Amino acid sequence: MTQTAAVELVDIWKRFPGVVANAGAHLRIDRGTVHAVLGENGAGKSTLMNVLSGVYRPDEGEVRLDGVLHRFHTPADALTAGIGMVHQEFRLVPSFTVAENVVLGAAERILRRQDVEARVDELARRFGLATEPDRPVWQLSMGERQRVEILKALWRDARILILDEPTAVLTPNEANELGGVLRHMADDGRSVIFISHKLHEVTGFCDVATVLRGGETVAASLPVAGTDAATLAGLMVGSTSLAGERPPARAPGEVRLAVSGLCALGDRGLPAVHDINLEVRSGEIVGIAGVAGNGQRELVQVLAGLRSATDGTVDLGGKDVTTDPPRRRFGSGLCYIPEDRLGVGLAPRLSVVENAVLRSYAQHRRGPFLLEASMTAHCQDLVDRFGVRTGPLGDPVAGLSGGNLQRLLVGRELGSGPGVVVAAQPTRGLDVQGVKAIQDLLVAERDTGTAVLLISEDLDELLTLSDRLLVMHQGRILAEFDPRNSERSIIGEAMAGHLPEEGAA
Numbered sequence: 001m002t003q004t005a006a007v008e009l010v011d012i013w014k015r016f017p018g019v020v021a022n023a024g025a026h027l028r029i030d031r032g033t034v035h036a037v038l039g040e041n042g043a044g045k046s047t048l049m050n051v052l053s054g055v056y057r058p059d060e061g062e063v064r065l066d067g068v069l070h071r072f073h074t075p076a077d078a079l080t081a082g083i084g085m086v087h088q089e090f091r092l093v094p095s096f097t098v099a100e101n102v103v104l105g106a107a108e109r110i111l112r113r114q115d116v117e118a119r120v121d122e123l124a125r126r127f128g129l130a131t132e133p134d135r136p137v138w139q140l141s142m143g144e145r146q147r148v149e150i151l152k153a154l155w156r157d158a159r160i161l162i163l164d165e166p167t168a169v170l171t172p173n174e175a176n177e178l179g180g181v182l183r184h185m186a187d188d189g190r191s192v193i194f195i196s197h198k199l200h201e202v203t204g205f206c207d208v209a210t211v212l213r214g215g216e217t218v219a220a221s222l223p224v225a226g227t228d229a230a231t232l233a234g235l236m237v238g239s240t241s242l243a244g245e246r247p248p249a250r251a252p253g254e255v256r257l258a259v260s261g262l263c264a265l266g267d268r269g270l271p272a273v274h275d276i277n278l279e280v281r282s283g284e285i286v287g288i289a290g291v292a293g294n295g296q297r298e299l300v301q302v303l304a305g306l307r308s309a310t311d312g313t314v315d316l317g318g319k320d321v322t323t324d325p326p327r328r329r330f331g332s333g334l335c336y337i338p339e340d341r342l343g344v345g346l347a348p349r350l351s352v353v354e355n356a357v358l359r360s361y362a363q364h365r366r367g368p369f370l371l372e373a374s375m376t377a378h379c380q381d382l383v384d385r386f387g388v389r390t391g392p393l394g395d396p397v398a399g400l401s402g403g404n405l406q407r408l409l410v411g412r413e414l415g416s417g418p419g420v421v422v423a424a425q426p427t428r429g430l431d432v433q434g435v436k437a438i439q440d441l442l443v444a445e446r447d448t449g450t451a452v453l454l455i456s457e458d459l460d461e462l463l464t465l466s467d468r469l470l471v472m473h474q475g476r477i478l479a480e481f482d483p484r485n486s487e488r489s490i491i492g493e494a495m496a497g498h499l500p501e502e503g504a505a
């Protein structure tokens with residue numbers, strides 16, 4: 001007889017407006033294992049974990065713990081049932097000590113500070129979580145704060161620990177230490193769910209891996225010992241052998257975007273982009289593939305002027321813009337479709353009209369006055385041309401669905417008649433119709449002679465749209481492929497860091 005699973009998620013569906021985040025996902029976790037839940041951004045990992053930890057109620061599907069059906073209404077219900085979530089944004093009180101934070105909110109009867117500290121210390125040692133119980137949290141590094149979050153869950157005797165992308169905030173050394181802690185917890189008979197898209201961590205720390213793609217489970221409980229990073233990368237990006245129909249390419253024209261020897265640091269001050277060289281010509285789409293976290297985000301930010309280069313140059317239409325701020329780059333013909341729609345791209349509290357004219361206020365101004373009629377007409381034109389479904393144009397833009405937000409954003413940017421488009425994850429999180437609409441807009445833009453740099457984690461999308469495809473790994477361009485006749489498995493290998501024998505850039 002097989003062991004009853006510690007956790008069983010059966011056929012979980014969770015829909016948000018315009019998005020199916022979980023589409024019949026399954027997950028089965030055994031006791032005493034470290035189980036990776038792997039998938040690209042938007043695959044539905046966090047949503048599934050939020051279902052398991054009582055933050056969301058699924059539209060359909062079952063949550064079973066040790067074979068028993070549970071219906072959680074709140075995270076507290078899930079915690080009572082033994083599920084502890086280590087949040088990515090730590091919820092600690094900075095002025096409290098480690099021990100105070102660990103016991104905060106727990107039904108605790110010991111009041112003597114020394115006793116609490118001694119018990120926290122004992123727990124910490126048992127699991128190899130080096131920490132000082134009497135230190136205030138504001139003095140701690142990110143890695144130490146994370147250990148406090150883990151201690152909080154252990155203090156409440158969580159049998160199932162969920163860590164959602166825990167290494168995103170850690171240095172490589174801290175990440176390795178965390179791997180050791182996860183092993184301690186599994187050896188203690190607990191189940192650890194480790195969410196990541198970093199393949200070497202999955203192969204290094206985990207026993208089994210479940211891969212999600214597009215909200216579905218595409219591989220369930222694969223023993224990590226019997227697989228490798230390239231196989232996992234292939235599963236994450238999909239295994240369909242036929243890319244969609246390729247729109248015919250025109251002959252590319254002059255170089256519009258030239259990047260040379262570009263280097264930049266990441267948020268933690270460590271090198272994130274190393275010596276990038278690339279060119280994008282008028283009338284071509286150059287795709288950049290890679291597993292998330294390999295410097296794509298930082299590269300895009302440097303191109304947009306939102307992050308400074310530590311070395312190298314960026315040329316727009318023959319003009320060096322390396323030190324130009326974003327607005328000046330826009331003036332030089334760069335349009336930037338950011339990954340973060342609400343936030344960087346659109347201002348959620350401003351109206352549809354105000355967002356539509358964010359780039360072109362000057363055209364709708366007479367002296368100090370804004371011309372409302374002119375702004376509204378411009379907005380209506382964008383809405384009509386790009387098929388944005390919206391309520392009253394004076395309503396806040398935050399009320400639009402994901403697909404319509406993206407159409408408005410892409411429409412506004414492309415409407416400026418740019419020479420170069422940098423599009424970061426432009427279709428992430430959209431439904432099929434929305435994806436098609438945005439992809440068609442990008443191809444149409446290319447066909448008017450615009451140079452398009454497309455950064456995506458969706459290999460199908462890249463194979464369909466790109467005229468040339470570059471693979472980024474650990475901040476470098478590792479290889480270049482012709483999307484018309486390259487095997488996905490070889491591209492997948494390159495995404496996992498293995499240099500192909502032919503076609504290397």
Ligand SMILES: Nc1ncnc2c1ncn2[C@@H]1O[C@H](COP(=O)(O)OP(=O)(O)O)[C@@H](O)[C@H]1O
Nearest residue numbers: 016019021040041042043044045046047048429
């Ligand atoms: N609260 C929410 N409201 C609307 N859409 C959401 C919400 N949470 C997640 N989504 C969408 O659901 C999809 C899956 O998201 P998520 O579970 O966060 O993926 P992952 O953690 O794998 O990156 C994405 O398209 C995301 O935009």
Ligand SMILES: [Mg+2]
Nearest residue numbers: 045046047164
């Ligand atoms: Mg997530």
